[in-house]
Amino acid sequence: MSDAMEGESRDGSDTGDPPLLELEDLSVHFEKRTGLNPFADPEVVQAVDDVSLEINETDTVVLVGESGSGKTTLGKAAIGLQRPTSGNVRYRGQDIWDAKDGRGRVEIAHREIRKSLQIVHQDPESALNKSMTVFNALSEALHLRDEDLDSAGRRQRIYDVLAQVGLEPAPDYASRYPHQLSGGEKQRVILTRALLMNPDLVLADEAVSALDVSLRIDMMDLMLELQEVFDTSYLFVSHNLSNARYLAERANGRIGVMYLGNLVELGTPKQLIENPKHPYTKVLRWATPSLSLEEDDPGPPPVRQIDIPDATNPPSGCRFHTRCPFATEVCTQTVPRLESADDAQDAACFRQFDDHDYWDSDWLDADAADAAAERQF
Amino acid sequence: MSGIGMPDFGPDDHSDEVESETESEVTPIFELENVSVEFEMDRGVSRVLDDVTFDIHRNEVLGVVGESGSGKSMLASALLDAVVDPGVLSGDITYYTSDERPIDVLGLSDRDLRKFRWDAVSMVFQGAMNSFNPVMTVRSHFKETLEAHSAADEEHFERVHQLLEDLYLEGDRVLDSYPHELSGGQKQRALIALSLILRPNVLVMDEPTAALDLLMQRSILSLLSDLKEKYEFTLVFITHDLPLVKNLCDRLAVMYAFDLVEAGPTREVIGSADHPYTRALLNATPNLDTPIEDMNSIEGSAPDPVNVPPGCAYNPRCPLAEQRCEEEDPDLVQVETDHWAACFYWDDVDDAIPINVPGAGGETDE
16 A cells, blocks of 8 residues: 555545545647648647546546547546556556556556556447357456456356346346347446456446436446445546436536536536536536426527637637637636635636636627626526 | 329318417428338347327427337438338328428339439438548538539529528538538538528438537537528427427427327427326436436336337336236327327326426426
C-alpha cells in the first residue's frame, strides 16, 4: 500500500490514502494527417484538454457531453488505455504510465493496475466473440485474474456469478453463444466478464444507450446492484442526461459535463439539473426532452450556432464562447477555471462570480443574450 | 397515370369516426387496411407486421413509437412498398393525392412506384446519413436526384439553397463538401434537405436522429416543426424515443410486437394512456422529472416474431392479463373520439397502472 501522497476524500471520510483514481491536468491530443502531403505538419486534435478529476472508492461519476466532447477519450485515459499527452493519471497514488514505463519507484505493478481498471464496451454486438460460449468468455477472464482455480472451482465461480446477474439457469446460459442472447443478456455477460476481474473501477462507455428504453432502467439497476456486490467504482460515459441523472442520483455520485475537451461543470445530479451554472449544462438540459405535459414548448436551441466547432482548432478563451448566448469579449480571451463561487458545484464559467470583469465586458451578441435571458437560460 | 386505387377505398370510409372532434376537416392521406409483412424462415413464418389497419391524416405529424423489433420500421417500408425480399407485403395501402384521388400503392407499376417514392412520399431511413456516396460532393447528390426526376432547373437549385438555409447550413460550403467533411448532424440535415427537394406530400423518417447527440436531435426536431409549417407536408416520424417527439407530434401510434396497441392525440396518449404497455413504457422511460424510485422497467422481454404469444401479444408481461387475453387478440377499440387502444381492460388501467411521470398522468394523481 502506498501512502506517498495525501489524498482527500470528497465525503469527508478522510483516510489519508490517495484517491482511487486521480487525473491531474490531463490532456490528450491526437495528430490528424490531412491532405496528401506526407511532410505537411499534422493538425492536432485536442480531444481532452487540462482536465482534473478525482474518483474515490465505490464512487460513481457520469461524464456527459456531445460527440466530440472528449468524454470517451477522457474515460480511456482514466483507466490507462490512452496515454495522455500531458498531465498525470494516478491509481492509488501510483502514476499509471510511470508504472508502465518503469519510471521511478513503482509501488503498484502495471499489470495489477490494468486488472483493477476495466472497461465495458459501448456495443454489445461486437464486444463478445461470436464463436465463444458464455462459459468460455467468462472462463478466459477468470483465468487472467486467478490462475490457481481448478476447473471445477472455475465452473462453480462462473455459475455463481451468472446467477448473481440474473442469468438463470446458469448452466444453460453458460453454454449459449452470443447469438442466442438478447441485447440485454449480452450486456449482462459483458458486465459480468469485467466484474469477474474484481476491478476497483469499471469504465462503462454508453453501455445503456444502446438498449431499448424499456430495458434501460433494468440494466442501470443491475449495474448499481453489482457495484455493491463487487465494491467497484464506476466511470460512466453517456450522451444522455436522463440516464446520467438516474445513475448518478441512485449511486449518490456526480455528473461531469464535458464540452470540446474540457470538463465544464461537475456536481451532483440535483445541482446540475435543478440549478445548472454553466450555460452549456443548461443547453444539455434544454436538449433533454421531458415527458411532462406541463412543459412548455422548449423553443429553438439556446445557442448561437447548433454545430459544435472543430476540435482541431478550438475557440480561444472559453471554448463555448462561439455558441454561448451570454459570451462577452472576456470569454474570448480568458480561459475559465473549473471552480466554485459558493458551496455548490464547480463550473468553468465567469457568470458565477458577481464581481468578475465579465460583467463589464461587451456582449458578443446582445440580441442572443437578451433572448436567452428572457427564456431564463 | 396508372395505378388508380380501387373504388372501395374512397375517402368517406372512416370519415364519421374522425370528423366530429376537430374543427378543420381531417382527411386521410394514407389508409392502411390489414397490412401484414411476412418472412419465410427455417424456424417458421416470421410475421413482422401483423394486420395493421390505420389512417394517417393529411398534414399531421404522426409519431410511430415502439421499441426495437416492434415492427415500426417495417411499417415505414410498407408505406412505400419498399419491404425487402423475401418479405411478403399483403393488405391494402391507399394513398390520396392532393386532389384526393385514391392510389393503390401496392398496385403501382415499377415506374410509377419510383416516381411515387420521391415525388409523393419521401423517406429518410435509419442511419441514412451514411448513405451519401463518399466520393461524390453533396452538390452532386442533389444534382443527380434532380436530374433523375427531370427537375434540374433553376427553380429547383434555388430551392436547394433555400432548404439548406432553413436547416442552418451554409449552402455553397456544404454543397461543395464531400460527406466526410461534414459532421453527423450536418449530413443528416443535408439529407433532410435532399428528401424535401421534390416537394413530397409525405415525409417518412425512420429514427432520423438516433445516431446523433441530444442537442442535435432536438435541434433537428425543432427545425422539422418549422419546415413542416413552411412547406406543408405530412410527417411520419418513427422512433423509440417517446419524450423526444412529444412536442413535435400531433398524434402518436404505439407499436408492440408488430401491431398497433394504441393511437391517439399526443396529449391523450401520454396523459391518459389506455393500453397497459403504453403506461409501462411511460414509467420505464428515463427522464428528468420522474422521481427515480418511481421509474420501473418492464418485466420480461418483447416476443420473437416467429413465436408471438397467442391472444394479446403483451399478455405475458401484462399485470392485467386474464384468461381471455391468452385466447383472443384484442382489436383497437375507440376509447375517445380519436383515441384507440387494443386492450380488453382499457377501462381498468387507470387504477391498475398509475402513470408515474409528474405532469403526464394528471388525471390519476391523488
